[in-house]
């Protein structure tokens with residue numbers, strides 16, 4: 420897994436942002452050093468020297484040339500130059516990132532929910548959650564919306580942050596250089612479980628991406644024995660189906676993540692729990708992710724066994 424760092428870019432937008440980051444650090448560092456040196460020299464100056472005018476009432480009226488030079492140079496010219504350099508570099512970086520929107524290979528719709536991500540591929544009839552799968556090297560347009568409050572999509576290795584708003588769609592174009600898993604998370608406080616709202620971008624080689632699309636497009640695995648058949652019956656009942664969809668079944672809720680291929684994902688609960696914790700999650704999601712909008716379902720022990728067995732089969 421790639422590090423979650425702006426200084427380890429793996430895509431063109433992130434590289435532009437990294438260059439700008441280093442320029443800002445250099446400019447800020449240079450100004451800091453100049454000011455620190457000037458302060459040090461000023462503090463070390465001998466108060467008895469003829470240059471010193473400290474405290475003398477006439478000092479403010481008659482500044483010599485050198486003093487005026489320091490005030491104009493350090494107080495006006497230096498900030499104007501430093502801020503102009505950073506401003507121009509920022510505008511150039513923004514235009515570079517914006518230019519990448521023109522031609523894309525794939526569009527993915529990402530909707531932020533408290534506290535998970537809905538991910539749709541409108542041209543491929545695929546719906547998943549908390550993972551954006553892309554072909555490496557391709558430019559991918561993310562159409563970002565929110566179902567509730569403001570969230571922010573941030574995968575530092577690939578691009579800058581972009582807000583997800585309820586009233587309008589924002590766009591972000593990403594391109595991953597190499598196949599790999601690029602971790603990200605929500606970067607805008609959105610409620611009690613804001614910190615547990617992870618999103619990963621998973622980049623595949625071309626064949627791997629085509630295979631992933633085929634797997635996700637296929638209907639959910641059908642139950643093969645009595646236990647999983649019983650599980651499907653429960654999943655199709657309102658207790659699960661009010662919120663979750665399983666393709667090819669009567670469960671078609673949309674308030675929660677699509678479960679058709681949930682076990683193909685690395686984690687559940689948007690990065691909160693591993694798929695090994697499925698039973699604990701279904702039993703009482705609040706014990707794992709306090710405040711999650713999924714209620715603990717009212718299931719008998721037999722029903723719980725059946726649901727766990729069925730959901731575990733949804734590769």
Ligand code: CUA
Nearest residue numbers: 570605607609
């Ligand atoms: Cu969604 Cu913070």
